[in-house]
Amino acid sequence: MIAFLEHTYFGNTLIRYLVFIIIIIIAAVVGKIVFYISRNVLQKKAARTKNRIDDLLVQTLEKPLVFLIFIIGLSIALKTLTFSSSADTFFGNVVEIILTIDIFWFVIVFIDALIVNYVAPLTAKTKSDLDDVLLPVVRKIVKVTITCLAIIIIFDNFGYDVTSLIAGLGIGGLAFALAAKDMLANLFGGVTIMTDKPFKLGDRIKIESYDGIVEDIGLRSTRLKTLDGFQLVVPNATIANSILENVTKEKSRKVKMNIGVEYSTSMQKMKEAKKIIEEIVIKNEDTDDKSIVSFNMFGESALNFLIIYWIKNLDNILNAQHNINMEIKRRFEKAKINIAFPSTTVYLKK
Template identity: 25%
Template sequence: MTNVLDQVILGNPIQNYFILAIVLLFVSMIKRYLSQWLANLLFKEVRKWAPDIDQHEFSHLLLRPLEYFFLLVAFMLTIDHLNFPPELNITVYNGFSLKGILSTLLELALTLSIIWIILRVIDFVSLMISKSADLLHDKTDNQFIVFFRDFFKAIVFIFGAIAFIRILFGAVLVNKIIAGLGIGAAALALAAKESIENLICSFIIFFDKPFRVGDTVKVDTYQGAVEKIGLRSTRIRTQDKTFVTVPNKKMVDSILDNISLRTQQRAVFRLEVAGDTAADNLLKVLQDFKALLKQHDKVADGFIVNLNDFTKDTYVIQVIYLTNVIEGVPFNQLKSEINLGFIKILENHGVKLSSTTVEIHEK
């Protein structure tokens, strides 16, 4: 049996292949437990900073990448003790040997697993911070976390791409790229001027907070609820339920009306009555209009009811009032209720309309 294990196949004794198989089998069997043990060990430390984090959430993020990482490291450490068969060290393409290609693939796989772990750590940190943000009931903080999660992931991808280039083409090309950035930085900045401006404006939005996720805003001709603030643009769900993407630079530079921050809503009502209406009846209408608004609990004090203008054919009555009702549907119901009250008052005093123009301005 010893002689059989000592036989050399492809430049290595058979027993070395058995050792490789046993190590991989062993690591495959314990990788879940080893990853769980390491995740639990890390969770004990993390729980001090985020007591609301569930252990299952933490383990779910890290278990899979840790398993592949341990298996890959065990494989690389084991095959390092094997001799690459000389008969397989052939030139595959343009001077690249099979040994070099396999070694490069292993380095790429290890780099990819490390990047995977780092991305999961970023996800976990954002989850940990979002748990604290949920306690404050602030949607902007949650969007702020999503923003920086994507930002740091983009940085990881950039460094990962540089690492891949170094593995595939060597450090010389990476050095040339870095050296070339000094020359091409101006051209790159000029080409990416709009993107850089939008990125800077996204930071301005998060720190200055002119609006938050969930706010209803109006910018230029677009009005709707803010659903997401991204690295380059802000997504708005319009009143027509369309999804509009507005560059962050426009959100910062344009005059933006944050409708959600208004404390009251203003309504302007203009009513034209017939020019042959008696002055006494007109005065009674104005008095009843005032009484109606004064008795209404949803109309703020300081309303205006007056004879705003008149011509040879009409008298123009103007009504301006403020209300604490902000939402669209309740506000429209309130207007309908008050308008019906005005119509009844006109009927009670026998006042006829020459023409009726109603203008509602919401500010």
């Protein structure tokens, strides 16, 4: 049996391969033990303290520490085997790469946990929505930055020229910025909306030919629910560069309309018609106590009254218009004042 283990394969005996496997297994077992201690002992002790930082440290260090034990075991196990100089250099670089990944894994998770547990509660207390929207972006930027740093270190371990790599990334970033100018325009438009606050969630706005309720404000686009029930996605750059009407911020809605009566209407009936309209508008509970009623035009087939009033109850605009129009029609019929319609009178001369 011992003689069999002395057989050599790829420059190493079977005993050396067996020792290699045993060391890896021991490292895995130790890692499991450390994981159990961390999960069932250290976390419970950290939870008893008032300081939150030790809880985060234990939670974020748990898995990277287990992986570190495996890396240490792999490094020790590799030393039991004999390799050529090139293979020895290769495996050494592999171990360094894995170690670099493990370290930056811990850094990313720990910094992200600090942001979530310390920075996020602070932004939640502020009145501005800008920090709440930018926080996820900051988290992603931090992760990408640390990941890029880890990649640069890995390439440096393999002997690549890091300086030329960084220069290449700079040129690539410039090319990306040029290609993504629309995306950047939307991004800056989103920041403008957050800082300038022309509207907020739940506001009804009109932009270009669209009218809807704001459901979501993102960094790239804003989502509206139109009055027809459709969802509309508007790029933030479009909003930032367009004339926008915030209907929700209106104190009252101005209504302008014309009513024409027949040319056969007497002067007394004209005065009565004006009085009727003024009374109806003032008595309506949804309107301001002001109105403009004026006989302003001799139309082609009617004597036109210009009517202007303001509805203060913005939740009942259509109902208020309906009630006013119905009451005008009813009162005109009662007073025998005829509303005109387009007509042509033809005179035949004998």
